[in-house]
Amino acid sequence: xxxxxxxxxxxxxxxxxxxxxxxxxxxxxxxxxxxxxxxxxxxxxxxxxxxxxxxxxxxxxxxxxxxxxxxxxxxxxxxxxxxxxxxxxxxxxxxxxxxxxxxxxxxxxxxxxxxxxxxxxxxxxxxxxxxxxxxxxxxxxxxxxxxxxxxxxxxxxxxxxxxxxxxxxxxxxxxxxxxxxxxxxxxxxxxxxxxxxxxxxxxxxxxxxxxxx
Amino acid sequence: xxxxxxxxxxxxxxxxxxxxxxxxxxxxxxxxxxxxxxxxxxxxxxxxxxxxxxxxxxxxxxxxxxxxxxxxxxxxxxxxxxxxxxxxxxxxxxxxxxxxxxxxxxxxxxxxxxxxxxxxxxxxxxxxxxxxxxxxxxxxxxxxxxxxxxxxxxxxxxxxxxxxxxxxxxxxxxxxxxxxxxxxxxxxxxxxxxxxxxxxxxxxxxxxxxxxxxxxxxxxxxxxxxxxxxxxxxxxxxxxxxxxxxxxxxxxxxxxxxxxxxxxxxxxxxxxxxxxxxxxxxxxxxxxxxxxxxxxxxxxxxxxxxxxxxxxxxxxxxxxxxxxxxxxxxxxxxxxxxxxxxxxxxxxxxxxxxxxxxxxxxxxxxxxxxxxxxxxxxxxxxxxxxxxxxxxxxxxxxxxxxxxxxxxxxxxxxxxxxxxxxxxxxxxxxxxxxxxxxxxxxxxxxxxxxxxxxxxxxxxxxxxxxxxxxxxxxxxxxxxxxxxxxxxxxxxxxxxxxxxxxxxxxxxxxxxxxxxxxxxxxxxxxxxxxxxxxxxxxxxxxxxxxxxxxxxxxxxxxxxxxxxxxxxxxxxxxxxxxxxxxxxxxxxxxxxxxxxxxxxxxxxxxxxxxxxxxxxxxxxxxxxxxxxxxxxxxxxxxxxxxxxxxxxxxxxxxxxxxxxxxxxxxxx
Numbered sequence: 075x076x077x078x079x080x081x082x083x084x085x086x087x088x089x090x091x092x093x094x095x096x097x098x099x100x101x102x103x104x105x106x107x108x109x110x111x112x113x114x115x116x117x118x119x120x121x122x123x124x125x126x127x128x129x130x131x132x133x134x135x136x137x138x139x140x141x142x143x144x145x146x147x148x149x150x151x152x153x154x155x156x157x158x159x160x161x162x163x164x165x166x167x168x169x170x171x172x173x174x175x176x177x178x179x180x181x182x183x184x185x186x187x188x189x190x191x192x193x194x195x196x197x198x199x200x201x202x203x204x205x206x207x208x209x210x211x212x213x214x215x216x217x218x219x220x221x222x223x224x225x226x227x228x229x230x231x232x233x234x235x236x237x238x239x240x241x242x243x244x245x246x247x248x249x250x251x252x253x254x255x256x257x258x259x260x261x262x263x264x265x266x267x268x269x270x271x272x273x274x275x276x277x278x279x280x281x282x283x284x285x286x287x
Numbered sequence: 288x289x290x291x292x293x294x295x296x297x298x299x300x301x302x303x304x305x306x307x308x309x310x311x312x313x314x315x316x317x318x319x320x321x322x323x324x325x326x327x328x329x330x331x332x333x334x335x336x337x338x339x340x341x342x343x344x345x346x347x348x349x350x351x352x353x354x355x356x357x358x359x360x361x362x363x364x365x366x367x368x369x370x371x372x373x374x375x376x377x378x379x380x381x382x383x384x385x386x387x388x389x390x391x392x393x394x395x396x397x398x399x400x401x402x403x404x405x406x407x408x409x410x411x412x413x414x415x416x417x418x419x420x421x422x423x424x425x426x427x428x429x430x431x432x433x434x435x436x437x438x439x440x441x442x443x444x445x446x447x448x449x450x451x452x453x454x455x456x457x458x459x460x461x462x463x464x465x466x467x468x469x470x471x472x473x474x475x476x477x478x479x480x481x482x483x484x485x486x487x488x489x490x491x492x493x494x495x496x497x498x499x500x501x502x503x504x505x506x507x508x509x510x511x512x513x514x515x516x517x518x519x520x521x522x523x524x525x526x527x528x529x530x531x532x533x534x535x536x537x538x539x540x541x542x543x544x545x546x547x548x549x550x551x552x553x554x555x556x557x558x559x560x561x562x563x564x565x566x567x568x569x570x571x572x573x574x575x576x577x578x579x580x581x582x583x584x585x586x587x588x589x590x591x592x593x594x595x596x597x598x599x600x601x602x603x604x605x606x607x608x609x610x611x612x613x614x615x616x617x618x619x620x621x622x623x624x625x626x627x628x629x630x631x632x633x634x635x636x637x638x639x640x641x642x643x644x645x646x647x648x649x650x651x652x653x654x655x656x657x658x659x660x661x662x663x664x665x666x667x668x669x670x671x672x673x674x675x676x677x678x679x680x681x682x683x684x685x686x687x688x689x690x691x692x693x694x695x696x697x698x699x700x701x702x703x704x705x706x707x708x709x710x711x712x713x714x715x716x717x718x719x720x721x722x723x724x725x726x727x728x729x730x731x732x733x734x735x736x737x738x739x740x741x742x743x744x745x746x747x748x749x750x751x752x753x754x755x756x757x758x759x760x761x762x763x764x765x766x767x768x769x770x771x772x773x774x775x776x777x778x779x780x781x782x783x784x785x786x787x788x789x790x791x792x793x794x795x796x797x798x799x800x801x802x803x804x805x806x807x808x809x810x811x812x813x814x815x816x817x818x819x820x821x822x823x824x825x826x827x828x829x830x831x832x833x834x835x836x837x838x839x840x841x842x843x844x845x846x847x848x849x850x851x852x853x854x855x856x857x858x859x860x861x862x863x864x865x866x867x868x869x870x871x872x873x874x875x876x877x878x879x880x881x882x883x884x885x886x887x888x889x890x891x892x893x894x895x896x897x898x899x900x901x902x903x904x905x906x907x908x909x910x911x912x913x914x915x916x917x918x919x920x921x922x923x924x925x926x927x928x929x930x931x932x933x934x935x936x937x938x939x940x941x942x943x944x945x946x947x948x949x950x951x952x953x954x955x
Contacts, residue, residue, distance in 0.1 A: 123367075
């Protein structure tokens with residue numbers, strides 16, 4: 075389990091970005107080795123409607139947004155559409171960003187809102203699927219899984235996680251799979267460390283109850 | 288399954304923070320895990336879950352490009368909105384150097400630009416693809432016109448002639464798609480971010496063309512409200528049997544009546560109406576105007592009905608993540624109160640709508656009540672406006688409303704307001720109270736009736752008290768209502784009114800107050816009275832039911848036996864059979880008698896929801912007497928009649944038990 079707590083590489087300035095071109099010369103294609111433009115400067119330009127700055131922000135953060143969405147929602151086909159929706163929301167509300175938190179935190183909150191919205195939309199279908207499974211189990215058409223075969227694929231992992239409430243699920247995923255510390259999660263979810271800690275424990279307890287045979 | 292053992296429960300709690308446990312506690316937990324298989328399995332499951340190599344696949348460069356390409360149209364549209372003039376900055380000498388540098392840079396850029404090779408707007412490695420027609424492009428929901436996002440749907444709606452459930456809140460729109468709303472149905476949806484449409488009440492609408500240049504729609508019949516932002520230069524047309532409505536950015540409504548007459552009303556902006564009859568000229572309809580085609584060709588001013596219809600499209604909520612503004616709910620003690628936002632009628636309470644950010648003035652009005660005008664200043668995401676309207680000082684309009692048609696009531700009002708009210712004050716109070724009740728203003732009616740009850744006596748007092756008790760019931764003051772009904776019963780003893788009042792007291796005490804003694808006294812008094820009221824059967828049934836609810840089941844069973852002897856074909860007898868069937872099973876395990884009663888309930892009310900329980904109980908009875916074949920048949924019938932019913936799991940278990948028993952018998 076310790077290996078899971080190891081932090082994965084976070085979103086940030088891509089190393090390839092260090093060689094990017096900036097300024098007027100950069101726009102017209104003249105290569106100029108210099109430091110990458112700071113995020114705050116890009117955000118400022120973005121707020122003035124500069125689509126080039128937005129493109130730069132997109133390039134820097136798209137991987138992170140994609141990873142967050144994939145981990146929060148589990149395997150699904152339309153993650154690309156959701157990534158697109160996140161960035162559309164970012165650009166639409168970038169003028170409201172006042173710099174009270176880091177841009178990446180603000181972006182993460184938008185990402186998590188999009189993920190929550192998606193979960194809400196899909197929850198009806200999930201409930202239906204769960205009901206069908208339960209009926210099948212009662213009818214004896216499906217074989218009861220042994221603990222060894224309980225988590226044979228990633229879909230089943232998310233089936234178990236789907237039983238948790240939104241907040242517990244997010245906390246559990248961020249801590250366990252993304253390797254964030256409680257402090258970082260508290261900052262990202264705009265909460266306190268103690269709340270996040272107890273939420274994590276509650277999530278584990280709930281999972282244990284579900285897994286109890 | 289939940290852990291039942293105390294030790295298991297404690298272990299499970301400790302397992303949630305296993306790594307933080309002290310050595311002693313940890314060893315205790317480990318020891319328990321070795322002993323208890325169930326806890327061991329759960330713990331292994333959690334470890335497996337936490338260690339599962341969940342990893343997001345990497346986004347390839349092609350996919351990134353594809354995502355960004357799809358974003359480009361939206362980004363440019365939004366950037367255009369950003370380009371609105373912003374606050375001017377003061378010129379400071381310090382900027383001079385910056386400007387000079389920028390000027391040098393620009394000159395250099397121009398010089399280099401001459402040598403630059405033509406390219407496909409490639410920016411930092413991501414190519415911006417050339418424009419593709421909107422309907423062929425896979426774009427975001429917010430931009431794609433071919434996907435309608437439903438924000439409100441009431442009543443029956445048909446999509447291409449088939450009933451449409453709107454489960455996923457999406458509507459796929461293509462040329463040829465037809466959407467119809469049945470009577471009293473409403474469907475509000477938006478196409479992309481710039482077209483909002485509302486179809487109301489017996490409307491048939493279809494799509495002719497959806498492209499980046501033109502949105503062409505047809506309205507065959509019914510009412511349609513549109514809010515269209517034409518700032519992108521896309522044209523929009525609505526074809527009706529009599530005309531074509533062309534529009535560039537506005538809010539308007541179109542109605543096609545049964546005889547083919549088209550009525551176009553405009554709330555904001557301007558539309559051009561081109562009659563299909565080429566001899567007639569095209570007419571421009573400005574904001575606040577209405578035009579009928581064919582007709583005089585003259586434009587008249589807009590009525591409230593069209594404004595309300597137009598407000599439907601304005602209430603269509605956009606994606607919450609992308610829209611500013613907040614949701615406000617208007618709800619108060621009075622229903623159907625007209626709500627105006629910024630002097631525009633937006634609907635009637637209870638009403639939830641999205642209002643723009645910042646202070647918004649609203650007014651609440653209802654005939655006969657004092658209006659409220661106030662301002663919303665709260666900047667929260669959502670809020671609720673609770674209100675209570677007070678009756679206006681000259682509260683008379685509803686008097687005229689009693690039995691008088693709408694157009695005549697003004698004349699009648701004058702008469703009553705001057706002479707009749709002065710002469711017969713108390714009588715007028717009752718009339719006004721009745722009017723207030725019919726208008727839904729129950730508290731005011733109650734106040735009038737309380738006043739009346741103090742002034743009058745005899746028959747008038749009985750009438751006033753009866754009405755007052757009804758008011759209290761409607762207001763939810765059940766204790767007061769029961770007391771008042773008691774007063775009615777004592778004011779006219781031995782009459783049908785008194786009997787009915789006793790019944791009402793009983794029902795209120797049983798259903799709302801929970802005072803079973805009082806209810807029993809009231810019902811018994813009713814049943815024992817020599818005056819036979821219309822509610823004799825109901826009172827008797829309620830008395831039996833009351834015994835059942837109190838838990839005195841034997842008395843209840845006896846009472847139902849007596850009831851069914853007295854009223855074998857009464858309107859309550861079916862329910863009495865159901866009650867008696869259940870009681871036979873639970874009191875004295877008379878399974879056969881119970882079955883007979885339950886079967887007669889099913890025969891009398893085959894569609895009643897409690898038939899499900901009756902069938903299950905019949906099968907259970909057969910199972911208990913050892914009639915397994917009969918039980919299986921009834922279980923089968925239950926599953927056919929109520930697939931997925933509330934007893935399904937129990938039925939399955941019992942069926943399984945019967946199968947096992949039959950198998951055992953065969954083996955023997």
